Amino acid sequence: MNDLLDEMAVVITGSGRGLGRAYALAAAAEGAAVVVNDLDVDTAEAVVAEITEAGGRAVVSGHDVSDWDAAAELIGLCVESFGRIDGLVNNAGILRVNRPEEQTERDTLDVVNSSLLGTVACSTHALRHMCEAGRGVIVNVTSGQQMGAPVMAVYGAAKAAVATLTYSWSQDLQASGVRVNAISPNAHTRMADVYEEFLGTRATGQNVGIEPESNAPLVIYLLSELSEGVSGQVFRFDGQRLMVCAHPTVIAPDAYLPEGRTARDVAAVVAGELAGLFQPSGIRRISAPMFQ
Numbered sequence: 001m002n003d004l005l006d007e008m009a010v011v012i013t014g015s016g017r018g019l020g021r022a023y024a025l026a027a028a029a030e031g032a033a034v035v036v037n038d039l040d041v042d043t044a045e046a047v048v049a050e051i052t053e054a055g056g057r058a059v060v061s062g063h064d065v066s067d068w069d070a071a072a073e074l075i076g077l078c079v080e081s082f083g084r085i086d087g088l089v090n091n092a093g094i095l096r097v098n099r100p101e102e103q104t105e106r107d108t109l110d111v112v113n114s115s116l117l118g119t120v121a122c123s124t125h126a127l128r129h130m131c132e133a134g135r136g137v138i139v140n141v142t143s144g145q146q147m148g149a150p151v152m153a154v155y156g157a158a159k160a161a162v163a164t165l166t167y168s169w170s171q172d173l174q175a176s177g178v179r180v181n182a183i184s185p186n187a188h189t190r191m192a193d194v195y196e197e198f199l200g201t202r203a204t205g206q207n208v209g210i211e212p213e214s215n216a217p218l219v220i221y222l223l224s225e226l227s228e229g230v231s232g233q234v235f236r237f238d239g240q241r242l243m244v245c246a247h248p249t250v251i252a253p254d255a256y257l258p259e260g261r262t263a264r265d266v267a268a269v270v271a272g273e274l275a276g277l278f279q280p281s282g283i284r285r286i287s288a289p290m291f292q
């Protein structure tokens, strides 16, 4: 039996540590040639060494995915090194935790630039090659926080935007041979430590016991032909259980507002036909704040 990613060249962003490292090692073990990218280039070098010592193929990239030109160079490195690009995992991301009234410009830019701008920049450059080749796979990385969560509004918003890119691009690319899906992973990584630090004495062990490696089979499935025909989907893995996430949508019934409508007409419809349809938020649709 052939390895699942034989003949494929893939770029995995932010793969010097944590979840990205696990995806890179698993992709190489399945026969892919891998560009191991990380802003912390020393960590990426260590992962490349691990892959090559095990007999795999990998090259290092220290590009910042949130820099448009650097993202172009990163994708170009894959094509120059391996002659092609078949897969891109937009894994690089940063978490900053703040109460909304304490949000800073710096934290906002860091979070949005790494997850959202990075995903757009790397995907745009990769798609230029993939659309021309008539094949390719993009795996985006979102989070359960995209559904709304205390103290992670901007992070969740950036991840929700990544989910929306997934829905939109899968529609744009329907006839192109390129598939786009997203994952919402879970693992105890450096990122989990950021949240634990914020919680302080209220911390209960964020994702303790969930190894990054446990998420890798989902990424390999999405990169491989095993997922042929699957596009525009967001899969969530919680360490044991695999789930499909619902897309945002409107809820029936639609209520008719008469011509010459006023705010009082709106109030009457909200209290009438739309009564009982208000949506709770959060990953398990629990709207009560977890803490004050």
Ligand SMILES: NC(=O)c1ccc[n+]([C@@H]2O[C@H](COP(=O)([O-])OP(=O)(O)OC[C@H]3O[C@@H](n4cnc5c(N)ncnc54)[C@H](O)[C@@H]3O)[C@@H](O)[C@H]2O)c1
Pocket (backbone or CB within 6 Å): 013, 014, 015, 016, 017, 018, 019, 020, 037, 038, 039, 040, 043, 063, 064, 065, 066, 090, 091, 092, 093, 094, 095, 113, 114, 115, 118, 141, 142, 143, 144, 184, 185, 186, 187, 188, 189, 190, 191, 192, 207
């Ligand atoms: N850990 C979880 O439970 C969890 C849950 C949901 C989503 N995610 C997402 O999974 C991804 C990986 O998270 P992790 O937990 O492994 O985090 P991590 O902090 O352990 O690793 C992220 C890596 O991305 C790199 N990086 C950040 N910005 C970059 C940039 N601009 N260019 C290149 N590299 C950059 C970092 O240097 C780091 O090595 C992130 O997108 C995160 O939002 C993680």
